[in-house]
Amino acid sequence: xxxxxxxxxxxxxxxxxxxxxxxxxxxxxxxxxxxxxxxxxxxxxxxxxxxxxxxxxxxxxxxxxxxxxxxxxxxxxxxxxxxxxxxxxxxxxxxxxxxxxxxxxxxxxxxxxxxxxxxxxxxxxxxxxxxxxxxxxxxxxxxxxxxxxxxxxxxxxxxxxxxxxxxxxxxxxxxxxxxxxxxxxxxxxxxxxxxxxxxxxxxxxxxxxxxxxxxxxxxxxxxxxxxxxxxxxxxxxxxxxxxxxxxxxxxxxxxxxxxxxxxxxxxxxxxxxxxxxxxxxxxxxxxxxxxxxxxxxxxxxxxxxxxxxxxxxxxxxxxxxxxxxxxxxxxxxxxxxxxxxxxxxxxxxxxxxxxxxxxxxxxxxxxxxxxxxxxxxxxxxxxxxxxxxxxxxxxxxxxxxxxxxxxxxxxxxxxxxxxxxxxxxxxxxxxxxxxxxx
Amino acid sequence: xxxxxxxxxxxxxxxxxxxxxxxxxxxxxxxxxxxxxxxxxxxxxxxxxxxxxxxxxxxxxxxxxxxxxxxxxxxxxxxxxxxxxxxxxxxxxxxxxxxxxxxxxxxxxxxxxxxxxxxxxxxxxxxxxxxxxxxxxxxxxxxxxxxxxxxxxxxxxxxxxxxxxxxxxxxxxxxxxxxxxxxxxxxxxxxxxxxxxxxxxxxxxxxxxxxxxxxxxxxxxxxxxxxxxxxxxxxxxxxxxxxxxxxxxxxxxxxxxxxxxxxxxxx
Numbered sequence: 001x002x003x004x005x006x007x008x009x010x011x012x013x014x015x016x017x018x019x020x021x022x023x024x025x026x027x028x029x030x031x032x033x034x035x036x037x038x039x040x041x042x043x044x045x046x047x048x049x050x051x052x053x054x055x056x057x058x059x060x061x062x063x064x065x066x067x068x069x070x071x072x073x074x075x076x077x078x079x080x081x082x083x084x085x086x087x088x089x090x091x092x093x094x095x096x097x098x099x100x101x102x103x104x105x106x107x108x109x110x111x112x113x114x115x116x117x118x119x120x121x122x123x124x125x126x127x128x129x130x131x132x133x134x135x136x137x138x139x140x141x142x143x144x145x146x147x148x149x150x151x152x153x154x155x156x157x158x159x160x161x162x163x164x165x166x167x168x169x170x171x172x173x174x175x176x177x178x179x180x181x182x183x184x185x186x187x188x189x190x191x192x193x194x195x196x197x198x199x200x201x202x203x204x205x206x207x208x209x210x211x212x213x214x215x216x217x218x219x220x221x222x223x224x225x226x227x228x229x230x231x232x233x234x235x236x237x238x239x240x241x242x243x244x245x246x247x248x249x250x251x252x253x254x255x256x257x258x259x260x261x262x263x264x265x266x267x268x269x270x271x272x273x274x275x276x277x278x279x280x281x282x283x284x285x286x287x288x289x290x291x292x293x294x295x296x297x298x299x300x301x302x303x304x305x306x307x308x309x310x311x312x313x314x315x316x317x318x319x320x321x322x323x324x325x326x327x328x329x330x331x332x333x334x335x336x337x338x339x340x341x342x343x344x345x346x347x348x349x350x351x352x353x354x355x356x357x358x359x360x361x362x363x364x365x366x367x368x369x370x371x372x373x374x375x376x377x378x379x380x381x382x383x384x385x386x387x388x389x390x391x392x393x394x395x396x397x398x399x400x401x402x403x404x405x406x407x408x409x410x411x412x413x414x415x416x417x418x419x420x421x422x423x424x425x426x427x428x429x430x431x432x433x434x435x436x437x438x
Numbered sequence: 439x440x441x442x443x444x445x446x447x448x449x450x451x452x453x454x455x456x457x458x459x460x461x462x463x464x465x466x467x468x469x470x471x472x473x474x475x476x477x478x479x480x481x482x483x484x485x486x487x488x489x490x491x492x493x494x495x496x497x498x499x500x501x502x503x504x505x506x507x508x509x510x511x512x513x514x515x516x517x518x519x520x521x522x523x524x525x526x527x528x529x530x531x532x533x534x535x536x537x538x539x540x541x542x543x544x545x546x547x548x549x550x551x552x553x554x555x556x557x558x559x560x561x562x563x564x565x566x567x568x569x570x571x572x573x574x575x576x577x578x579x580x581x582x583x584x585x586x587x588x589x590x591x592x593x594x595x596x597x598x599x600x601x602x603x604x605x606x607x608x609x610x611x612x613x614x615x616x617x618x619x620x621x622x623x624x625x626x627x628x629x630x631x632x633x634x635x636x637x638x639x640x641x642x643x644x645x646x647x648x649x650x651x652x653x654x655x656x657x658x659x660x661x662x663x664x665x666x667x668x669x670x671x672x673x674x675x676x677x678x679x680x681x682x683x684x685x686x687x688x689x690x691x692x693x694x695x696x697x698x699x700x701x702x703x704x705x
Contacts, residue, residue, distance in 0.1 A: 395658075
């Protein structure tokens with residue numbers, strides 16, 4: 001018997017969507033009440049002195065000189081191999097370039113960062129190129145022509161991230177080589193120019209992919225203690241350690257809003273609407289992407305502004321302070337949304353990487369060999385999607401709660417948090433709804 | 439607390455109100471091997487100009503004996519012989535599961551194989567129907583309809599017009615019998631999928647979610663049970679910055695909690 005099925009659609013939920021939504025809202029309410037009763041002091045931030053260290057041998061390896069260079073060279077080699085298909089391969093669906101870029105790299109960075117922290121910082125081939133260039137010209141790689149102005153904050157990364165999600169979700173013919181080549185050429189030039197002007201610090205603040213991997217990597221269970229020793233840490237500490245800086249809010253909101261737009265743009269209503277319109281699809285795509293990000297940002301600003309007023313903090317300070325709470329939400333949504341893409345298209349891309357020039361001789365075998373489902377079923381995927389979305393929001397609630405305790409005086413702490421609870425509820429409902437009903 | 443209760447009440451009411459609204463939304467259709475991936479005009483769309491052709495993209499190239507027809511609201515065929523069109527890479531691969539001998543097998547499609555169905559003329563306004571019937575590589579029958587409305591200029595048939603009268607090959611089955619012609623009959627796949635045949639549900643699907651929930655719960659409980667940093671102070675004791683410049687508080691809890699402020703330094 002053969003029966004077809006979309007992946008993780010609404011019909012695959014083992015429970016009705018209304019039940020999933022109600023459960024999600026109840027989970028948020030319960031965590032909010034439990035936190036209010038049991039968690040009365042701010043506790044998060046940094047790796048405590050009492051944190052368990054990783055085995056000494058592993059810690060020594062990581063802090064040794066060979067470690068960083070091993071991964072830098074790995075990054076360079078991977079980038080060079082990627083360029084074979086990118087520059088010399090045919091513009092053909094069998095070319096692994098699009099799959100490598102959009103699936104293995106962009107989506108794959110999520111689990112890698114969740115497990116190991118900000119991995120792209122070490123792998124980033126552009127950072128290594130800049131480092132090698134600086135060494136060659138006997139310059140200090142950390143010093144550019146001028147210092148990085150502090151007001152710049154995360155803004156360059158936020159702009160870069162928007163540039164990427166626009167490419168990924170809106171750009172016409174975005175899976176073809178000319179489009180990917182053009183985008184990557186502009187990106188590489190911008191990053192290297194920024195690094196020449198501002199030094200290697202530029203990558204920390206200006207590179208969209210380092211920012212992306214860095215944000216999600218704060219949820220990793222390993223981190224550095226203040227003295228540089230590798231420790232097991234509570235991911236909540238890692239996230240709470242993220243300090244406010246200009247542009248942080250927009251950076252995290254772009255990450256969340258873009259995945260929501262991706263769900264929306266796949267809905268039949270949106271497709272029909274765009275095709276009916278006399279305006280070109282990329283124009284509507286851009287408007288849609290900006291609108292969804294704008295709505296997510298407006299909801300966030302309104303809720304934190306209200307929290308500000310009710311919690312009796314000075315206007316505006318809470319907005320950036322609560323931005324880290326959005327990161328686990330975005331991470332949950334990214335996993336829910338792209339998990340099957342990584343699992344299935346990722347498998348096929350890895351096989352295709354055996355033959356980047358599409359010559360027909362692939363040591364890894366043909367591309368039509370069946371994919372391994374790894375025991376997943378439509379229902380299990382749908383269930384996992386609901387779970388990670390809800391857990392992301394619960395973590396967001398915990399982070400917001402801890403921050404509220406640090407920011408607000410006691411009498412304002414509960415009241416000040418209620419708009420944030422409303423915000424989390426709205427984000428959860430919108431997220432689940434877009435994923436399963438739109 | 440009164441305010442809190444009021445808010446909780448509002449949120450619960452909202453949740454209760456939204457539930458029935460969500461429950462009646464239609465389920466998205468299921469897809470299969472060689473299914474329709476894209477169409478221009480889109481399903482349910484409105485066309486304001488007389489188009490020369492309707493273009494459909496399938497996840498597999500349609501069989502040579504595939505059948506296509508464009509019908510006016512009155513049921514008159516206005517299409518001419520179809521031809522393969524350009525293929526395009528799908529912007530995002532279509533992922534789907536097929537149940538093969540009781541096991542779910544995932545498949546990813548990333549090429550849209552285009553076909554063009556020329557339209558000779560547009561005799562009236564209203565709902566036009568594009569019908570398609572073909573056979574996928576796995577011998578699964580692929581058939582369905584795309585309807586869209588036409589609101590543009592109308593015209594008579596061009597000189598020498600002869601409407602096609604062919605019917606789907608017998609090998610394609612009789613997809614457009616009296617019942618299917620109403621356009622209301624769901625495809626077999628959709629019907630089976632939504633009838634609760636078990637899309638792979640069972641106790642196993644709860645394992646991974648349970649592990650994740652327990653892990654997250656442990657993470658939160660561990661953080662909640664440890665002493666507050668900079669602590670020693672009884673709960674509700676000296677809290678930093680309860681008075682004074684709130685911006686100072688926001689800036690990293692300086693003052694009596696110097697220890698914790700230090701720990702929160704930039705990485």
